[in-house]
Amino acid sequence: MIKQTILLTFFVGIFFTNAFSQDSTAYELQRNKINAMLTERSARFGQYEESLNARTGIFGFQTKNDIRNSNEILRQIAINDNNIFTELKVLLDYKDFQFQQAKSNVDHNELRINSYKKTIRDLQVKNEELLSYNQKISKDMGYLQLLLAAFVVIIIVCFFIIYRKNKVIKLQQPQNSIKVL
Secondary structure, eight states, X not given: OHXXXXXHHHHHHHHHHHHHHHHHHHHHHXXXXXXXXXXXXXXXXXHHHHHHHOOOSGGXXXXXXXXXXXXXXXXXXXXXXXXXXXXXXXXXHHHHHHHHHHHHHHHHHHHHHHHHHHHHHHHHHHHHHHHHHHHHHHHHHHHHHXXXXXXXXXXXXXXXXXXXXXXXXHXXXXXXXXXXX
């Protein structure tokens, strides 16, 4: 029983490792994509900081082009943030799907285990019934053997009594002897 449990655990582990390794690969690719987008956002935010400090105007003031450049970088950061949120939603949906799939597998396996437990319990009850029936039959067979032995002894005694009576009757009958003249 223990060997079977160990083998079952081993095969289930291999199955889930293969199934989740494919899922994990896609999940890791999605994470790497989001991390690349976050790195790009950080770089653009650095560019934005530089553009805010850029003062190309007379007397060190910002020009309209400096402000437009800063606004364009900020707009690109906002677009990148929206893309990050979209990709995060995909990642979270994927994680939810993995969770639901794992929960479904757990529920399915729990149903199977409960079914196996019920079957084992039913088989144990049936085994106990058969053992008690076997003991009853054995006890009944003992009684039958005893009755058969008693019947055989009675028949032997009856034959012996009949044989003795026939012998006594033959001895009591006069023997007809024929005399030859």
